[in-house]
Amino acid sequence: MSDGIRTKVGNSLAKVLGIDVQEKNYYLAEGDGVHTYVDPDPTTGEWIREHTPTWKQVGAYFYNIFPFIHWIGYYNVQWLIGDLVAGITVGAVVVPQSMAYAELAKLDPEYGLYSSFMGVLIYWFFATSKDITIGPVAVMSTLVGNIVIKTQEQHPELDAPVIASALAIICGAIVTGLGFLRLGFIVDFIPLPAITAFMTGSALSIIAGQVKSLLGETADFSTRGATYEMIINSLKYLPTAKMDAAMGLTALAMLYAIRSACNFAARRHPQKAKLFFFISTLRTAFVILFYTMISAAVNLHRRDDPAFKVLGTVPRGFKHAGAPQLTKEIIQSFASELPAATIVLLIEHIAISKSFGRVNNYTIDPSQEFIAIGISNLLGPFLGGYPATGSFSRTAIKAKAGVRTPLAGVITAVVVLLAIYALPALFWYIPKSSLAGVIIHAVGDLITPPSVTYQFWRVSPIDAIIFLAGVIIITFTTIEIGIYCTICVSLAVLLFRLAKARGQFLGQVNVHSVVGDHVLDEATAPQGQAIGGRTAYLPTSRSDGSNPNVKIQQPAPGIFIYRLSEGLNYPNANHYTDYLVDYIFKNTRKADLDADLNPGDRPWNDPGPRAGDSTDRESLLTRPTLQAIILDCASVNNLDVTCVQTLVDVRNQLDRYAAPHRVQWHFAHLNNRWAKRSLAAAGFGQPTSQLMDPNRKWKPIFSVAEMHGDASAVRSKLDSLDGKDVETGLQKEPFTKDSESKSVDESISTGVTSGDKTQLRKGSASKVIIENVNRPFFHVDLTTALESALSYSDSKGSPPS
Template sequence: MSPPTKSVADVARKVLKIEHSESKQPPVYFPHDADGVIDYYTEPEPTVGEWLRSLVPTLEGLLRYIRSIFLFTRWLPRYNLTWMTGDSIAGLTVGFVVIPQAMAYALLAMLSPEYGLYTSFVGAALYWIFGTSKDIVIGTTAVGSLLVGSVITSVQEQRPGIYTNEEIAKALTAVSGMVLLGIGLLRLGWIIEFIPYIPISAFVTAAAITVMATQFPTLMGITGVNTREAPYLVIINSLKGLPRTQVDAAIGLSSIALLYAIRYFCDKMGVRYPAKQRMWAIFSSLRLTFAMLLYTFISWLVNRNNTGESPFRIVGPIERGFKHAGPPPLGTDLVTLVLPELPAILIILVIEHIAIAKSFGRTFNYTVVPSQEILAQGASNLFGTFLGGYVCTGSFGASAVLSKAGARTPLAGFFSALILILALYALTAVFYYIPMAALAGLIIHAVAHLPTPPKTLYKYWKLSPPEFIIWWIGVLVAIFVSLEISIYVTICVSLALLLIRFSRTPGRFLGQTRVYHYHSPSPKDSDSDLASSSTTAGPHLTPFPEHPQSADNHNKPRNIYLPLDHHDASNPEVTISAPHPGVFIYRFPSGFNYTNQAQHIHRLVNYIKTRTCPGAAPSTDNATRLWSDSTPLTSTSQEEQASLPRLRAVVLDCTAVDMIDITSVQGLVDARKSLDRHACRGSSGDRRCVQWHFAGLCNRWARRALVVAGFGAPAGLSEEREVEGEREENPLAGWKPVYVVASATAGRAGGEEVEEGRGKGGLLPVHGVDRPCFHVDLMEAVDAAVREARRVEACGKGAEGRCGDEKTACQ
């Protein structure tokens, strides 16, 4: 079947006038003396069919994917009594910690306290099925609850009285869960890397300030303050309302003081008794539960016989069990209303959760899979809505308690779920008496540590001043406008900064310098050795022989390549020079694509033209000159140009380049034409007399694109042409490619010498012999360019004339 297909393809190309790149390539020049020493190897072209076949799933891959979703199947069969003991203790401890937090955070979301218990229960009950961290607790968080409250306020303003707060929260949570579930199943967890750290840091700081501002009126018993306005207005109105302070302030302020006192005492005792530090840490984490029990008991004593209104605000009746269970309302109108608020919710949910999970993974030396964590989040949010839960994510406070309590597997959260069920069915009557001011004090105490401290801000300034400014922009926008706008503004500014850095970072022209190894003398070195060293190669500098071939490998000097302008960390006193007159080395700093190709090509071409002599004398007739050519036509300027070297080769360091797009390839083609017009005799631009070498370009598709554009392989091997009435000989008659070869057999550790260019199993070229202008590294590329430049100079053609009298090899 292949011949007909080939024939049809050839006919199609001919009819459509498509030039096949392979038909234009010259025959490969392979030195005859290498036959039998170096194996022949040509680089296979990547094809679209090959790429499509790599995307087709296999049965083995499908089974592996299914097993990767349900990770508990890997460790649950090995579950043992020791693990159960650790998980049960840690889970029960966290359960008591989560109860007051969940109820308090539900109030931030403008929901009744039982919704926080529903949310924490679902997260604890489901995470172990999908999760990859043993220390994560999925539940309510202050930031997530605050955002849910903002969404509820926004929807209520647009549709007043149409939807209840619970319906809005469940719809938002269901949509969030479906999106997160899709991201997790498609293994798109890598997209979180597009969200930089600084916007999240600014958001968390601003969110903590906002939470404390919104809870301050409740803490002080101040009424009449709209806590859903911009944070700065809430702060101002709260200060204006201080004369309306109620008895709630005594409960709220004393609860904060008690919480800090318990934490301070436990921290001191942990330092004094290191052997019991873990015990004191657990006691400290239970301070929230203790404070809630204490103030609930006080409230019960005050209100048990009180038939009238309570002297301070209390939580009031709480539904017992899962009374609010049911499918989430997903009407078109409601979903349309919550969708604009969804991006901010998703960003915070994912970033907060992954950051916590990775932090514990680094601490305890296990791997966290972001896609799987997002899948666990999506499942908890989507299925949680059916039981009455709202948006949930990893909670740092509860996760820290779980870790300190000695959790051994992700199943520890399941034991926390048992405590939450107990609270929902047996303790709702007790929760009736919880003072609202005490819950506000708990929330303020829980988020007070979240703002970025001054020490960290100073570190931001030292690390990156532009990002420090972005941090302040995010905080100020959040306080004076809104949290949602803040996250969008800071992410957009950060991405703009990244784009500017990526597209406007200039490349560097490199030169070479020879370096040596220096080692400080050890006490065991003899005085004679030191004396010999100091008299031959400087103090404590290992002497280097005149002929490297006879030197030990550790004593060989080597060439390195540094920017000629010293705009890096190199010592400006070090002499850096071009490897050869007319050979230029250019390094791409961070990729090469359509966003930065224009400035790279402009810099490359202008720099080379001003430092090399043209191939033909500039015209002195104004009628034939370009109107934009303002170069003064004096004898002095022409003499200065004639003293410049001829342009021989351009070496591009592509170590930082992976993919190359059409725009960047076209930019290189334009640069080649421009430099050929500059360097070659005549101005038609159809001759090629400048070498182009590419170092460190490993991507097969990028190499293929350059080959299609005429780079990478020698051109004109058999070409003869007439220039200015003279017949040119083949300029490549003496040209020989330079190949990097490797031994076909594995050598011993530390390398193995190859006798007389032959390995025991023969020598293999590292790259295809049909692409001699693609090089393994910069040293090989420079060596090839310099060798060819010297060969052309040795030919004697144009040795005393203008530039461009020679035609070189690599195009």
């Protein structure tokens, strides 16, 4: 069906349904070197085409699911050396850490090794980050341990590994689905204060829970409650500490001592900084090996009665490999914990990967990272793994070790595999208190220092309060409640700011550019630079912090410029317009003051002055009448039905207020075609029939530019119009009715003055109109909008009669 037939059918159907689809046209005749321009409204079909992927995009979608294809063909020996060093270094760290974190998850140590192996082995296929390391982490392991305990209270027949593996599969499926749907942007709704509060509060909770193992306290108290309770109990039962304290405290002190010594040595000897970095990185492996040797010497002949708690038997190989058990009852047992587990699985990983991506000059794809995390957790349980995500400490080590590609994860997997098969006999002697020291040392870096909190306060006090409140909530309740509270409060603050957005009324200031200690003039200005100053628009409330000694002038009597600062949508539409109407009522008067002289004709909320009191009427006479409203829509990208209807209601309200005249509505910086279509459908963008006075030769004002020309050339030509240009400012002479009539009556079809017409004819290149000629009240900038409003108003603040 051709376009013409579709148009005829559509018009006929609209006529039957009583829909007016006709729009008044203001087509301008092409002449004097000026070409008109008409932009057709966007259509529903166009919207569908824009949002329907092409075959090329579909192919790119599947191609991007395996990012390693993009770079594996360029792999070289130099990359291999970097990956080998980083992979082996991280492997030496991940082995003791993963066994320690498994204890947090209420699992045997080998499950941590299984999770580490599967995480680093699978992740590189789908990774968009070369630095991140997937595996067990302290926070996720603690959450898994809490879920295991709660589930076993209701279902004691379920073993901890069964619950953990089922949780990994369900969380992995959820995250993978989000990734394939390309919903990675949802993590952007979790702000930095919520993430830092979660990490700090979780770190404090983990440290408090590890003190019992660090000191070897024999008292029976829970290490899974609120942080403050664990701290109190640890101090209360301090006398029950055993020999484990010596192995734990000295191991913790040694870890910090080695790191401090290496940092100090690196500062003193920068040329050997790389060496000291690797020594510092391997401190965890060294400390565990050192204390394992001590334990082996002490407990070699005391395996039945060790002098302190040891890790115990770790089976060689993948003894727990197999299909995980997944039933409806198991899923229902931890269903209420799935939101918190999914959030924890994502936020730490995405936050870390984004951070290291910015540091190392590359960009991650959050949706693709979802797929990588999800598939790692989907396949991990088949070898005995439990939920794993990105590790902050191991990622930092990997980045500093000089990793070149995600393939370094395979090297780490080989190291873990060797540990699983070659070192289980040695693992038996590892002191549990030393592992507790490793955990405390690792999570200590997650605590936000006071300097960052102070920076939060300087940037946004409300964000600092959210951060501190989140830490306090986690300290006195649980990690899950803290996560929910900080995210909900942050979203509530966002919605409050959006709903309570307040516009700004703007005034004019003539500004000049200054070089050194003098103002630019014709002798010093660069070629094409505007001479004689330019017009800037500043808030009349001075809320922008501009110099209070600068005088901001009202654009014209009865004409108001209103800037929408936060976009326009249904939550804030009424707040915007209420402030607009209230300000206009306070600074203008009705066009017909005698209309409500009879007290019975006045509205109940405006009873008027007392009998014999003429003060109010005299003060009103000094105010202008309302002529035009100019909306600065630079921040407006989309409009919904609610906000458009709100504008229509306000237009009707102000038309009644300005009766018998009508108020002009001009829109500047409206850059979205769908927003223009929305406003045009409500009758904006064109003068109404009441505004179009047949006795006046009013013409709209448009902005023109060189067709395929240079912007500086256009500006230099238009700047020479002796202050009459619609683009660079108002006329320098006072605007009077005579000057207005002259400028309007002598205007050509483009809306520029006769002086402009002569100048336009001088140009060799053709001129084109920037805006749609059918919508003369949609303007490219505020200056053109103000000139257009002035062209239909007089200097006394009243519309022409």
